[in-house]
Amino acid sequence: MNNSSLWIVLQRMRLPFTIIVLTYAIAMAGLLIITGFDEQGNPYRMSIFDAFYFITYTATTIGFGETPFTFTYPQRMWVTISIYLTVLGWFYGIGTLVSLLQDKLFLSEIARAKFIRAVKNIKEDFVIILGYNDTTSEIIKKMIDDNMRVVVIEKEQQRADYLSLEGFIPHVPVLVADVHSPTSLECAGIKSVHCKGIISLFESNLLNMRVTLASRILNSHIMIAVRSSTDIETANLLDAGANIVENPLAIISYQISMALNTPSLFKLENWLYNIDNLDCKTFSIPKEKIMICGFGRLGKSLYNVFAKNGIKPIVIEIDIDIVSEAIAKDIDTVVCGNAEDRSLLEKLNIQDMNLIIVATNDDTTNLSIVSTIRSVNKHTMIVARENELSDFSIFSAAKIDHIFLPSEILIHKTTNAIINPLSDKLMRLLQSKDEQWGQQLLAKLIKTISVNPITFELNINKIEAIELHNYLSKCENSVTLNEIRRSRRDREQFNNIVPLLISRSQEDILLPSYDYELKIGDRILLACDENSQEDVEYIVNNLYEFHYIITGEERNYLNKFISRS
Amino acid sequence: MNLDKVIAGFFIILAMTLNFGFFYGDALDMHMHSKYELFAAIIVNIIATVLKLGDKTQMGSVLIATSLVADLQLIAAASIWTIYSVDGTIDPEVFGVIISLSGGALLANITSVILYIGDTLKSKR
Numbered sequence: 194m195n196n197s198s199l200w201i202v203l204q205r206m207r208l209p210f211t212i213i214v215l216t217y218a219i220a221m222a223g224l225l226i227i228t229g230f231d232e233q234g235n236p237y238r239m240s241i242f243d244a245f246y247f248i249t250y251t252a253t254t255i256g257f258g259e260t261p262f263t264f265t266y267p268q269r270m271w272v273t274i275s276i277y278l279t280v281l282g283w284f285y286g287i288g289t290l291v292s293l294l295q296d297k298l299f300l301s302e303i304a305r306a307k308f309i310r311a312v313k314n315i316k317e318d319f320v321i322i323l324g325y326n327d328t329t330s331e332i333i334k335k336m337i338d339d340n341m342r343v344v345v346i347e348k349e350q351q352r353a354d355y356l357s358l359e360g361f362i363p364h365v366p367v368l369v370a371d372v373h374s375p376t377s378l379e380c381a382g383i384k385s386v387h388c389k390g391i392i393s394l395f396e397s398n399l400l401n402m403r404v405t406l407a408s409r410i411l412n413s414h415i416m417i418a419v420r421s422s423t424d425i426e427t428a429n430l431l432d433a434g435a436n437i438v439e440n441p442l443a444i445i446s447y448q449i450s451m452a453l454n455t456p457s458l459f460k461l462e463n464w465l466y467n468i469d470n471l472d473c474k475t476f477s478i479p480k481e482k483i484m485i486c487g488f489g490r491l492g493k494s495l496y497n498v499f500a501k502n503g504i505k506p507i508v509i510e511i512d513i514d515i516v517s518e519a520i521a522k523d524i525d526t527v528v529c530g531n532a533e534d535r536s537l538l539e540k541l542n543i544q545d546m547n548l549i550i551v552a553t554n555d556d557t558t559n560l561s562i563v564s565t566i567r568s569v570n571k572h573t574m575i576v577a578r579e580n581e582l583s584d585f586s587i588f589s590a591a592k593i594d595h596i597f598l599p600s601e602i603l604i605h606k607t608t609n610a611i612i613n614p615l616s617d618k619l620m621r622l623l624q625s626k627d628e629q630w631g632q633q634l635l636a637k638l639i640k641t642i643s644v645n646p647i648t649f650e651l652n653i654n655k656i657e658a659i660e661l662h663n664y665l666s667k668c669e670n671s672v673t674l675n676e677i678r679r680s681r682r683d684r685e686q687f688n689n690i691v692p693l694l695i696s697r698s699q700e701d702i703l704l705p706s707y708d709y710e711l712k713i714g715d716r717i718l719l720a721c722d723e724n725s726q727e728d729v730e731y732i733v734n735n736l737y738e739f740h741y742i743i744t745g746e747e748r749n750y751l752n753k754f755i756s757r758s
Numbered sequence: 759m760n761l762d763k764v765i766a767g768f769f770i771i772l773a774m775t776l777n778f779g780f781f782y783g784d785a786l787d788m789h790m791h792s793k794y795e796l797f798a799a800i801i802v803n804i805i806a807t808v809l810k811l812g813d814k815t816q817m818g819s820v821l822i823a824t825s826l827v828a829d830l831q832l833i834a835a836a837s838i839w840t841i842y843s844v845d846g847t848i849d850p851e852v853f854g855v856i857i858s859l860s861g862g863a864l865l866a867n868i869t870s871v872i873l874y875i876g877d878t879l880k881s882k883r
Contacts, residue, residue, distance in 0.1 A: 200812050200814055201812075202812075203811040203812035204811065204812030204813075205812075206808075206811065206812075207808055207809060207811050207812060210808040210811070211805050211808050211809065214801060214804050214805050214808065215801075215805070217801075218798075218801040221797070222797075225794065225797075240840070240843065241793055241794075241796075241797050241836070241840070242836075242840040
């Protein structure tokens with residue numbers, strides 16, 4: 194009996210129960226003592242059972258009448274008193290029970306018990322998401338689209354209610370509790386074998402750290418995805434055991450640096466995130482006459498990226514402290530002033546600017562700066578930072594060439610890392626490659642498949658590739674990537690498949706060649722079209738297709754029988 | 759001094775003493791066993807049970823179990839008495855059953871009191 198709600202009821206009902214029993218006892222005692230008369234006028238005393246029976250139906254206001262004989266006046270006087278006594282006792286008991294049902298503590302215990310039951314009933318893979326807001330709501334949608342179940346812990350009742358109103362299908366259980374407490378994490382099923390990961394994207398680094406430490410201790414196998422704001426925090430979180438640490442501002446600066454130096458890798462990354470296809474035109478960044486509005490964290494890291502590439506952008510910052518700090522660091526292009534001020538912009542030769550990045554952490558300010566710039570210069574390229582997801586419609590209506598959306602980056606990164614861990618790994622490996630390598634891969638993908646290939650992961654295990662697994666475990670022959678890219682229609686033909694990555698226990702092979710030998714436990718990331726994906730899945734799972742692909746013959750039991758005899 | 763403890767202790771011990779009062783005497787002599795004492799014993803036993811409700815500890819669980827045993831035996835005794843007294847024939851055999859049932863309840867009550875005293879002695883306050 195670990196159910197606390199039952200205990201709360203029992204504990205609170207102690208006094209009401211006692212009072213009901215006492216009123217019964219007093220009323221019954223009176224009836225037992227007072228002498229009555231039967232129909233013949235003989236004196237008699239009620240038996241204990243008679244008294245109990247009479248009080249039972251009188252106290253519950255049912256009232257069957259006077260039994261076993263008509264009462265005398267002294268008896269009636271006592272019954273009058275006992276009716277008031279016992280009915281009061283009952284009302285008190287029922288009243289306590291009703292108020293208990295409205296009790297906050299009791300209700301939250303009931304909700305918790307329901308949540309725990311709902312989590313226990315999830316027999317598929319699921320992730321725990323901490324906190325419900327615009328960003329995590331998008332993540333939930335993406336997870337559900339990819340057949341991943343979701344469990345949410347949210348601190349505020351109101352937000353949890355919003356989640357219930359969304360009506361996600363399948364159902365997303367939500368617990369209203371402290372997000373970082375180990376008990377709520379355990380309630381959310383962090384120790385379950387089905388739990389694949391936990392996502393904690395709080396602004397507060399302390400909270401993310403606590404979640405990481407607690408989750409890692411409770412379950413050493415799950416993926417922990419957290420957000421960080423600085424490089425030091427990132428390192429700390431990785432040390433604490435987080436698998437995926439995302440710093441949206443660092444990602445933005447990294448993207449700018451990619452757009453400057455390796456645009457083809459930038460294209461590949463966008464494609465892997467399902468943001469765009471391979472043929473999209475990425476925004477090309479001019480090499481001079483760049484202006485940054487706002488010198489906060491994003492402004493600083495953007496400035497550093499440009500400075501590394503030998504570009505000195507002009508920076509406008511309103512806070513005098515930050516400006517003097519920048520000047521102390523020998524950054525001489527910083528101007529102190531309000532970027533919404535038209536005359537200041539004109540003084541800075543805004544007409545000549547090629548690129549203006551609006552990077553303050555306030556959406557209203559950003560929009561206002563954009564409209565001021567547009568009123569002076571209609572043609573320059575504007576890149577703006579959008580902080581709140583809900584402002585999306587306003588930003589897309591403003592004349593902005595490219596929008597930085599840290600929340601969106603978080604959404605893509607997190608879901609990708611948890612649902613497709615291999616493509617996340619690929620993204621990391623891409624970072625060390627150069628432009629030429631990127632262009633070659635881009636050309637290969639477009640030539641072999643199309644401008645918008647799909648990616649999918651194949652794990653060589655009993656569940657996802659039973660035939661291939663059985664064949665490899667018998668150790669008869671080796672199977673190469675060539676085998677699984679053959680067409681089911683004609684094995685001499687090949688499907689449109691480009692293997693991107695093979696991940697083994699210790700090593701990762703980037704772009705393996707087609708004659709690469711497969712082993713049990715390999716995880717393969719393939720780029721292909723839908724038809725090819727179907728073929729591959731058939732080949733590795735279907736006895737007959739696999740036999741045909743390996744031998745070139747139709748599998749036939751009769752053949753086997755004949756060849757044996 | 760804790761008023762809750764006083765009340766709970768009062769009822770638990772009263773349940774045992776009333777039970778003993780009913781049980782004591784020649785098992786076959788109906789005049790030595792008052793039905794009103796049985797009635798009082800049942801009432802006090804039920805109150806003692808209710809007062810033990812909702813205690814999540816190990817000791818609380820055992821205490822409530824002993825109380826439930828006593829309730830069950832006493833109510834069984836009272837039921838038998840009521841049923842057999844309808845036709846007015848309570849022979850010594852039936853009466854023996856009633857008394858032995860209350861004797862069983864007495865054992866449960868004694869266990870309960872011993873546990874309760876043990877628990878109280880262990881508590882440092």
